[in-house]
Amino acid sequence: xxxxxxxxxxxxxxxxxxxxxxxxxxxxxxxxxxxxxxxxxxxxxxxxxxxxxxxxxxxxxxxxxxxxxxxxxxxxxxxxxxxxxxxxxxxxxxxxxxxxxxxxxxxx
Amino acid sequence: xxxxxxxxxxxxxxxxxxxxxxxxxxxxxxxxxxxxxxxxxxxxxxxxxxxxxxxxxxxxxxxxxxxxxxxxxxxxxxxxxxxxxxxxxxxxxxxxxxxxxxxxxxxxxxxxxxxxxxxxxx
Numbered sequence: 275x276x277x278x279x280x281x282x283x284x285x286x287x288x289x290x291x292x293x294x295x296x297x298x299x300x301x302x303x304x305x306x307x308x309x310x311x312x313x314x315x316x317x318x319x320x321x322x323x324x325x326x327x328x329x330x331x332x333x334x335x336x337x338x339x340x341x342x343x344x345x346x347x348x349x350x351x352x353x354x355x356x357x358x359x360x361x362x363x364x365x366x367x368x369x370x371x372x373x374x375x376x377x378x379x380x381x382x
Numbered sequence: 383x384x385x386x387x388x389x390x391x392x393x394x395x396x397x398x399x400x401x402x403x404x405x406x407x408x409x410x411x412x413x414x415x416x417x418x419x420x421x422x423x424x425x426x427x428x429x430x431x432x433x434x435x436x437x438x439x440x441x442x443x444x445x446x447x448x449x450x451x452x453x454x455x456x457x458x459x460x461x462x463x464x465x466x467x468x469x470x471x472x473x474x475x476x477x478x479x480x481x482x483x484x485x486x487x488x489x490x491x492x493x494x495x496x497x498x499x500x501x502x503x504x
Contacts, residue, residue, distance in 0.1 A: 371417070373427040
């Protein structure tokens with residue numbers, strides 16, 4: 275089955291830019307979606323179809339996808355952005371909905 | 383406002399059954415596929431099962447295939463998950479999630495419930 279690889283943790287100072295990667299074989303050919311999950315809360319969709327934002331998500335959240343890596347970029351990071359972030363794709367395999375292992379974003 | 387409210391979780395012994403429900407409101411339920419996603423304590427997200435708008439297409443993760451059954455009642459705006467032969471590794475918070483799509487394929491989850499906790503233990 276398809277595997278998505280994320281770094282376990284990313285740290286960034288407030289006001290800086292955080293980049294969270296999601297690696298997968300030829301992931302650039304798939305649509306990648308990103309979810310934010312704060313402690314004790316349900317996940318929230320922050321980017322879909324590689325780079326689109328749902329209504330209500332700040333423009334500081336953006337995404338890109340090419341080759342074997344998709345990236346979620348959070349500009350001007352705020353303390354409230356501290357959360358776990360998961361990437362997700364659809365793959366036409368036995369387990370078609372695939373999540374990455376998640377990345378814990380720490381705001382220093 | 384979209385609302386998804388799960389219920390039916392609890393403590394159950396290995397080998398027993400449990401039925402989860404998800405009550406949906408705030409959108410046209412039968413216009414979208416629906417899914418169950420679970421999260422074991424301290425772990426990541428794992429897709430469990432999905433069902434298309436008209437129940438014509440259904441999918442399961444390999445880990446639950448043959449033991450879990452997903453269904454929906456569009457007249458009641460409700461989603462269900464029948465879980466049989468439960469195992470300790472099924473212990474998790476089970477989320478009901480709405481798809482942006484009408485079909486199971488190509489799913490993006492745009493709304494999630496708060497989850498219902500299932501604990502499988504003797």
